[in-house]
Amino acid sequence: RNRGDLIILCTDGLTGELADNEIQQQLAQATHDPEHTAQLLVRCAVDRGGNDNVSVVVLQL
Incomplete structure (x- = not known):
């Protein structure tokens, strides 16, 4: 891992x-x-109109 x-x-x-590649693009x-x-x-x-709950945590090293 890098800083x-x-x-x-x-x-x-x-x-x-x-999709994974869309998440990668956003990151x-x-x-x-x-x-x-x-x-x-x-x-x-x-x-996107998702019906499921969405939780995201982003950690920066």
Whole structure:
């Protein structure tokens, strides 16, 4: 692991709406604010009309 790497913990509400490559794209564009990044991922899943709850935690090393 390197300084600045991101680790995400999420429910299937995120992975059910966004493909892995879409999540990777969002993370690649992420700011250095893990809270903002988590909110962005949740918003993307909700905007897709997901019916499942979505929880995301982003940790920056």
